[in-house]
Amino acid sequence: MLHLRLIVPADRTDSVVGLLEKTVGTVHLVVLPGVARNPAGDLVTCDVAREAADELLTELCALGLEEDGSIAVEEVSVSLSDRADRAEREAPGEPADAVLWDHLTEATHEESTLSVTYLAFLCLATMIAACGVVLDNAILVVGAMAVGPEFGPLAGICTAAARRAPGLAWRSTVALAVGFAAAMAVTTLFSLGMDGLGLFSDKKLEADRANTGFIWDPDPFSFVVALLAGIAGTLSLTSSKSGALVGVAISVTTVPAAANAAVALSYGDYVQMAGSVQQLALNLVGILLTGTLTLLTQKFFWTRQRSRMFRTEQSA
Structure with missing residues (x-):
């Protein structure tokens, strides 16, 4: 699994959350409105299966987060969660075969x-x-x-x-x-x-x-x-x-x-x-x-x- 930490301009939070919710392999979604200061915006975090991450990152960049917000990606070494296990099974392909081009x-x-x-x-x-x-x-x-x-x-x-x-x-x-x-x-x-x-x-x-x-x-x-x-x-x-x-x-x-x-x-x-x-x-x-x-x-x-x-x- 990968952990995503996103700083999202307030006017795009609904679009980002909607994208995360519809992406197969995404779990543990958290939204903290108005907590980000530099840049200003909402803090959104989630975990995503590695094999679903590359396409998700591409779509997040298309929403302008790369320019107006922030996208941080971290490896999750241990995740004790049935939801995370289910998300990895639902995501297409195998984690080891996925390439994160960014x-x-x-x-x-x-x-x-x-x-x-x-x-x-x-x-x-x-x-x-x-x-x-x-x-x-x-x-x-x-x-x-x-x-x-x-x-x-x-x-x-x-x-x-x-x-x-x-x-x-x-x-x-x-x-x-x-x-x-x-x-x-x-x-x-x-x-x-x-x-x-x-x-x-x-x-x-x-x-x-x-x-x-x-x-x-x-x-x-x-x-x-x-x-x-x-x-x-x-x-x-x-x-x-x-x-x-x-x-x-x-x-x-x-x-x-x-x-x-x-x-x-x-x-x-x-x-x-x-x-x-x-x-x-x-x-x-x-x-x-x-x-x-x-x-x-x-x-x-x-x-x-x-x-x-x-x-x-x-x-x-």
Whole structure:
């Protein structure tokens, strides 16, 4: 279930309440007239089944609440209510299959914005991965994958493509390109510094690395894994399965490839650098391709289900 908190201009309260009352899957409706001060209006709250929320939010925005009032949505972790259970059963579809497009857009907007924190995490992840590739330490490489925040901009580009949002696409692309460029530049300097301290060496980089040699030597499986990761990562976002997103993060060779390219550049090994950049590109393209296709597929089937439900209600 989701909890909606609405600030409604007084002249639209009846319309909003009527919409909530007729929406299948809505329950626990509360109306507090005149309590809101900024903006002024009535406070309306309710719980709604996740699978009915996206259409409801669209209709609430059509009533002008986005401009003249407020719409806040929260996840309900526990709801001990027979009415809520009945509302979820009556709502069409399954909660895990429902996509809240406004929520997805808002989430990817935050995660795909070029910020100091985003750059810091990406640079730190790439430097950790640099230590992992030089030491041939798979644990460090996996840790770097988990720290890297690059899936946020990737998800932003996929969402922008599915929703035709050029602003989000541009912001996500800038975050991805500038982020990796900055992380690789910082890691190149980091590698030179570590070499000066005697902790890195070209011999370690050129050695036969059984655990991390694949990073700069991509094969068809690299692209296959990226394709699968794009599907899994997108589904984890749309279904709020954050645990699955961690698994996606440690299954694709993005940050490690950027790190290996940076270290190779610091030693003038352009063969490893080229292979690492190719690995990075394959993973990014694979995730973007299947991530976008997954969202478009979800959008298609969910729209068909809503249309079928509407026709059923009309014929009843």
